[in-house]
Each structure stands twice: as C-alpha cells, then as structure tokens.
Amino acid sequence: MEFLSERGALAESVAWAARVLPARSPVPVLGGLLLDASDGRLRVSGLDFEASASVEAEAATVRPGRVLVMGRRLLDICKVLPGGPVRCAVEGSRFTVAASDARFGLSVLPLDDYPALPPLPKLRGAVDAGEFAAAVADVAVAAGRDDTLPALTGIRLRLDGSTMTLAASDRYRYAVRTLPWKAADPEVAADVLVSARRLTEIARTLGRSGPVSVALDTGSVGFEHAGARTTVRLLDGRLPSHDTLFALADPAVAVTDRAALVEAVRRVSVVADGGSPLQLTFNGGPDASVLLQAGYEDDVASQRLPATLEGADGMTVAFNPVYLMDALSSFEEPTIRLSLMGAGRRAMVTAGEATPDTAAHRHLLMSVKQSVL
Structure with a gap:
C-alpha cells in the first residue's frame, strides 16, 4: 500500500474518523x-461499540x-507534519508517513481482528447542515450529564412529515427546537x-452548508455529508x-434585550457561589425594568x-444562574421573551418575536422558590 495526499486533507480525514475512537478499550x-x-481515493474509518465514522x-x-x-498516534503525527504533500506507505510491518524532511513510522495492527464497519441505516431524508x-x-x-440516567443524556430526534424536532432535558430544564427537513x-x-x-x-464536524442525509433504523442513526458518514x-x-x-x-410576559441580559447575568452571578440563585424582579408601568440580584450577606451584586x-x-x-445563562446563550435574536408563572414555577424562554405556541426554539426552566436578598 502506498499513496500521496495533501497534509491538510489527510489531517482532516484522520481527525474526523478518530473522534469516535474510545479513550480506553479492552480490545x-x-x-x-x-x-x-x-x-x-483514501477512505479513513474508525469505530467503537457505540459509533462509527468514515470519510x-x-x-x-x-x-x-x-x-x-493506532488512530490517536496517527492523529498526533498529522498535527505536526509540515505543509505540502505527504507520502504514506506500508513497508514490511511498519506504516511510514513522510513529508518534506520529516519521517514517522508506526507499527501496524492485525487487520483480521478488526470488526466490519456497520452499514448506514435506511435513508429517511435530508436536512440543511447549518440549521441542523x-x-x-x-x-x-x-x-x-449523569450517566446513571442514560435517557436524560440523550437528545430526542423526532421526524414527522416535513418537520424535525430535537429535544433534551435533565429534569430541571427542557429545550426544544423544530426545523424543516426534506423527507424521502x-x-x-x-x-x-x-x-x-x-x-x-x-453536528460540529458535518460542515455548515449543504444537505445532510439522515438514515435511521431500529438500532442506530446515521448521517452522511460531503463524503463523510x-x-x-x-x-x-x-x-x-x-x-x-x-x-x-x-x-x-417580560421582554428585554438579549445581549444586555446575558452580560448582566454574567456580571451579577459572579457572587452567586455554591449554586445560589440569581433573582430577577420585573416591574411594569412607565418605569418598566428588571432588577438582577445575587449573593448573600456582604457579598452581593445587582444591576x-x-x-x-x-x-x-x-x-x-x-x-x-448557570441554567439561565445556558438558556439565554442558546438564542441569537436581539430580544428575549420570558413567559413567567411565578416563583418556584415554570418559565419559558423564547425569542422576543415568538410566542411559546409558535416559537421554533423554546427553553423551559424551573424557577426556585427562595429569594436572594
């Protein structure tokens, strides 16, 4: 085996496939x-017990x-290769990588022991890469993030006609986003x-443009985009x-500038140690405003x-404050709308122009009962 590749193309291919490799494996x-x-053509593939990737x-x-x-060792080598063409070859029991005046040698692993890559499931449709x-x-x-509750570490993927719905929850918050897709x-x-x-x-590595094919069966989901699957x-x-x-x-219903609220939450929550809450007091009328407060006793902040x-x-x-910041930062619109039921009850965050019934992106938070100051 011997091939020539550009350093950038080789490094990107190795990085794409190496991301699924297990940190530690008994195999x-x-x-x-x-x-x-x-x-x-060069195809680079990797897999573990949960995922596979090839490009x-x-x-x-x-x-x-x-x-x-060894994938991670090859990835490390690709990161330090000089620019330009790279020559790779199998020489006896060694795989060599040479670029300019740099040369590396890696021992090869037994091919007969490597499992077959799983096939791509049945094609169900396509979605825009950037929107996805x-x-x-x-x-x-x-x-x-609690692996003892695996269902809560997942994202719900629902396909219904021309609509794709993504949702996630850790019991204290619940985010939902809908987007159009083209069903097969x-x-x-x-x-x-x-x-x-x-x-x-x-999603981070599929690219920002073009269609992503979505494949699905009873045991796995697959994605394919620009030669990568x-x-x-x-x-x-x-x-x-x-x-x-x-x-x-x-x-x-409260509406305020999103960027200003994000900065205020970041600033005021500096004194919110140990997960202590951040309080928002909204006032209506001619002097309508929101007062943010955090902290206890001598260490307090407000804006x-x-x-x-x-x-x-x-x-x-x-x-x-962490949950609130996560919710606000997931929006890009200039204004934010908070639909509030009261202390210790649910609150909905949506873009300022959208209502909870019409918004494509909704983030539900549980407020806490106690006051801060």
Whole structure:
C-alpha cells in the first residue's frame, strides 16, 4: 500500500474518523484507524461499540491496499507534519508517513481482528447542515450529564412529515427546537433517542452548508455529508413529553434585550457561589425594568435593565444562574421573551418575536422558590 495526499486533507480525514475512537478499550484494535487506498481515493474509518465514522478524500494511489494503525498516534503525527504533500506507505510491518524532511513510522495492527464497519441505516431524508448544527447546539445545553440516567443524556430526534424536532432535558430544564427537513417519504415518522455528546460532535464536524442525509433504523442513526458518514447506536428509553409541560396558562410576559441580559447575568452571578440563585424582579408601568440580584450577606451584586412586563404589575423569580445563562446563550435574536408563572414555577424562554405556541426554539426552566436578598 502506498499513496500521496495533501497534509491538510489527510489531517482532516484522520481527525474526523478518530473522534469516535474510545479513550480506553479492552480490545486494542478498536483504537485503530483503517486506511483504505484505491482508485485515487483514501477512505479513513474508525469505530467503537457505540459509533462509527468514515470519510473519503482524494489521494494519488501508488499501490492500493489497506492498513490498520493506532488512530490517536496517527492523529498526533498529522498535527505536526509540515505543509505540502505527504507520502504514506506500508513497508514490511511498519506504516511510514513522510513529508518534506520529516519521517514517522508506526507499527501496524492485525487487520483480521478488526470488526466490519456497520452499514448506514435506511435513508429517511435530508436536512440543511447549518440549521441542523444550530438546532443541536440549542438543545444540547439542556441534556443531562449523569450517566446513571442514560435517557436524560440523550437528545430526542423526532421526524414527522416535513418537520424535525430535537429535544433534551435533565429534569430541571427542557429545550426544544423544530426545523424543516426534506423527507424521502412524506409518511416518514420516527421518535428516537441519541447520545447528546455524540450528536453534538457530529453536528460540529458535518460542515455548515449543504444537505445532510439522515438514515435511521431500529438500532442506530446515521448521517452522511460531503463524503463523510457516521453512525451512532440509539439510546434506550424516552424523554417525557414536553407538550403538557410547555402549556403555560396566562403567564406574565417580560421582554428585554438579549445581549444586555446575558452580560448582566454574567456580571451579577459572579457572587452567586455554591449554586445560589440569581433573582430577577420585573416591574411594569412607565418605569418598566428588571432588577438582577445575587449573593448573600456582604457579598452581593445587582444591576437594573430596561424591560417590559405584561400580564402583571410585578413579578419576582429566581433561577440557577448557570441554567439561565445556558438558556439565554442558546438564542441569537436581539430580544428575549420570558413567559413567567411565578416563583418556584415554570418559565419559558423564547425569542422576543415568538410566542411559546409558535416559537421554533423554546427553553423551559424551573424557577426556585427562595429569594436572594
């Protein structure tokens, strides 16, 4: 086996496939990347027990063939290679990588012990890469981190006609984002749970333009974009339905500038040690505003911002400042709308021009009961 590749193309291909490799594995070959060169193309593949990834790139094939090498070591080498063409070849029991005056040698792993890559599931449709990446980022902040509750570490992926819905919850917050997609079959319907960590990695690396093909069966979900494909095993269980949770009866509605509120939350929460809440006091009328306060006893902070309030003369709520910051930062619109039910009750965050019933992006938070100051 021998091929020639540009340093950038090789490094990108290796990085794409290496992201699924396990940090530690009792099966040594699962730490390897499979390189397959033929017909002017190089395919780089990796897998573990949960996910697989493969990508194709142009490469001048001198001698076709396949080789399995330690993936993370090859990735480290690609990061330090000088620019320009790279020559890779199998020489006996060693895989050599040479660029300019730099040369590396890696021992090869036994190909016969390497599992077959799982096939891509059945194609279900396509979604815009940029919109999909943004939607995953919007909801992933609400996914749980506790591996003892695996269902809460996932993102719900629901396909219904021409609409894709992504949702995540850690029991204290619940984020939902809908986006259009092009179904291969107008009658397609699916409701599955995918690892939030895996889906976030995929969304970040799929690219920002062009269609992403979505494939799905009963055990895995797959994505394909610009010569790169990946599969992820589905999680067991389901997230609780958000329809009832998101139904807020006659809330007070506050609207304020999003960027200013983000900065104020970041500033005031500096004194909110130990997860202590950040309190927001909204006032209506001619001097409508919101007062942010945090801290106890001598260490306190506050800031007042312009804000409108409808549906109540005043409203005081308090939130975990990290959760509130995550919610606000997942929006990009200039204004933010908070639909408030009161202290210790649900609160909905949406873009300023959208209502909880019409918003494509909704983030539900539980407020806490106690006051801060």
